[in-house]
Amino acid sequence: MKIKILTILFGWLLYSNISAQEECLIKINIHSNRDMIYASINDGEYYFVNSQLALPVGIHKIKFTDSIKEWGSEVIEKEVKINNCDEVLNLTADFDERTLIISSPDADITSNDSIIGYTPIRLPMSFNEVHLSRKNYSSEKISLQNIPEQPRVKLNFLGKEYDEPFIHSTLFKILVGSAVALGATAAYFKIEADNNFDKYTETRQSVYLDNTDKYDLYSGLAFGALQINFGVLLYYFLIE
Known part of the structure; x- marks a missing residue:
């Protein structure tokens, strides 16, 4: 009986010790040369940390970064093994x-003809010089040593500036009006061609067949011009 009681007591003490180790959180002191850093524990989401982390017993993979919003932010990976609740790490x-x-x-950042990121971005000083470029804007070559003197690099717009939207322009009104006219013309000549073909089938007179071919040609030309008109409209919409 005594042996059974001692066995139960020993098992309870062992379980309590294991449970206590699993539930305890070890404070880990973080030393960094940055005022603000973010940490990811075991590939989880990044969150802001001050100078300490609290983790349970076990093996943990920790990633540190100094920014979660900027391209080129450095990531430092650490692995810690916590054996018991008495450790100080x-x-x-x-x-x-x-x-x-x-x-x-915002612009592309290139170095030696290779894209390395997009602004805003943090770059190591080893790059020395980089190029900023964006379509329809001037490109700029900058030295990383001079960035503190010029915190924001301005790129000049080189594309065509429109005084008014295309849909308010005279050209848009002309193209829309001509599209309506060409559509009506194509439909009119197609109807005339169909009517003359019906007369030809009734009378078998060649004049109606000639008129059918003529009106079909006119209808086709008007429809082709209508397609060109739509193409020009689409082009101006896309370039704007």
């Missing part, structure tokens, strides 16, 4: 010196 997350590049508008 310290982690260091020192990031490389990087420069924030902002442009107006």
Whole structure:
């Protein structure tokens, strides 16, 4: 009986010790050269951390980054193994010196003809010089050493500026009006061709067959011009 009681007591103590270790949270001190950093625990979502993390017993994969919104942000990976609740752990997350590049508008960043990201972006100082480019805008070559003096790089617009929207222009009204006229013309000549063909089938007179061919030709020409008209309309809508 005593042996049974001792066995139960020992099992309860062992279970309590294991449960306590699983429930305890170890504080991990974080040392970094950044004022604000974000952490991801075991591939979870990034969240802001101050100077400490609290994790249970076990093995954990931790990722640190100094930004979750900018291209080119550095990621530091650490793996920690927590064996018991009495441990005191310290982690260091020192990031490389990087420069924030902002442009107006946002642009591609290239170095040696290779795209490395898009603004806003943080780049290591080892790049020295990079190119900013965007379609219909001037390209700029900048030195990372001069970025603190010019925090935002402005790209000049080189495309065509329109004084008014295309749908309010005279050309739009002409194209729409001509589309209506060409559509009506094509329909009119097609009806005339059908009527003359009906007369030809009734009378078998060649003059009606000639008229059918003539009106079909006119209808086809008008319909072709209508398609060109629609193509021009679509072109101006797309380039605007």
